[in-house]
Amino acid sequence: MTTPSEPGDGRPDPSLSVIMSERRQLINLAYRLLGSLAEAEDAVQETYARWYALSAQEQRAIEAPGAWLTKVAGRICLNVLSSARARRERYVGDWIPEPLPEPAEWSGGRAGGTTADPADRVTLDESIGMAFLVVLESMTPAERVAFILHDVFRYPFADVADIVGRTPAACRQLATSARRRIRTSRTPAPPTAQQAAIVRNFKQAWEAKDIGALVGLLDPAVTATGDGGGLATTVRRPIQGAEQLARGLVALTGRLADLTILERTVNGQPGLVAQQNGVIVTVYAFDIAGDRITRIWAVRNPEKLRPWTVGHSTGTEPARPQP
Numbered sequence: 001m002t003t004p005s006e007p008g009d010g011r012p013d014p015s016l017s018v019i020m021s022e023r024r025q026l027i028n029l030a031y032r033l034l035g036s037l038a039e040a041e042d043a044v045q046e047t048y049a050r051w052y053a054l055s056a057q058e059q060r061a062i063e064a065p066g067a068w069l070t071k072v073a074g075r076i077c078l079n080v081l082s083s084a085r086a087r088r089e090r091y092v093g094d095w096i097p098e099p100l101p102e103p104a105e106w107s108g109g110r111a112g113g114t115t116a117d118p119a120d121r122v123t124l125d126e127s128i129g130m131a132f133l134v135v136l137e138s139m140t141p142a143e144r145v146a147f148i149l150h151d152v153f154r155y156p157f158a159d160v161a162d163i164v165g166r167t168p169a170a171c172r173q174l175a176t177s178a179r180r181r182i183r184t185s186r187t188p189a190p191p192t193a194q195q196a197a198i199v200r201n202f203k204q205a206w207e208a209k210d211i212g213a214l215v216g217l218l219d220p221a222v223t224a225t226g227d228g229g230g231l232a233t234t235v236r237r238p239i240q241g242a243e244q245l246a247r248g249l250v251a252l253t254g255r256l257a258d259l260t261i262l263e264r265t266v267n268g269q270p271g272l273v274a275q276q277n278g279v280i281v282t283v284y285a286f287d288i289a290g291d292r293i294t295r296i297w298a299v300r301n302p303e304k305l306r307p308w309t310v311g312h313s314t315g316t317e318p319a320r321p322q323p
Contacts, residue, residue, distance in 0.1 A: 092230030229301030
């Protein structure tokens with residue numbers, strides 16, 4: 001019996017390779033739009049399910065399958081974003097985008113986990129930094145979709161309009177508004193090597209319980225935010241101020257004698273992870289301006305640490321129709 005992925009003579013449909021090759025692009029798009037790998041996986045799975053729900057004739061009638069998949073994924077993500085605000089209002093504590101490790105550690109490879117399909121990995125660049133994702137969270141769903149599609153993925157506004165359901169001129173205004181948000185909320189980051197040195201010095205001062213050194217590395221108005229999602233203990237409200245944060249960090253190491261702090265790449269930038277009994281329990285991302293740390297995000301929700309703690313399979317293998 002033939003399927004929508006096979007023509008009547010049983011030969012593989014040449015378009016199947018095109019469909020499969022779009023998976024990484026879709027994962028990258030969906031993660032940037034949603035800030036959650038789990039939600040991105042679900043969106044991509046739903047996109048492929050809709051493709052395979054088409055008849056063979058309908059599939060062959062689509063001249064650009066990649067564009068069709070992007071349009072569907074974009075619309076699914078827009079719907080998810082529109083409903084996410086209500087869900088995040090019910091979220092226990094602060095919601096921080098899901099942190100991602102560097103590719104070499106994507107599936108817990110450092111601990112001997114299985115290697116994930118490279119097509120499922122998110123490309124780590126400046127549009128994936130934690131500070132950037134946090135700013136995206138302040139945007140309206142339409143602003144976020146228009147900005148990511150046009151400014152990051154370079155889709156023309158005519159195509160963006162087809163996804164967002166607004167005119168190209170309106171989408172241009174949405175992207176402009178999004179850029180304004182980014183300009184007003186972010187400061188230029190120092191070179192990566194300088195960031196890494198600051199994070200390393202922060203780690204060493206933390207391990208030495210040197211409050212003075214910690215205060216010297218923190219901006220006076222630094223803010224630290226934790227995300228436990230109700231599944232892991234964390235601070236209930238953001239901690240503000242260098243002195244208060246430094247003392248809180250030192251107190252934390254005093255309570256957790258088995259805590260091990262390691263340098264890691266978090267969303268493409270220098271970060272830290274905390275291990276207990278060899279298991280990563282917290283991922284720390286930083287925002288740095290000049291030579292001071294201005295923001296710290298501590299993600300402890302175990303559901304957001306899957307790529308760091310277990311062999312990771314994204315679950316985005318396209319759903320196949322049953323024969």
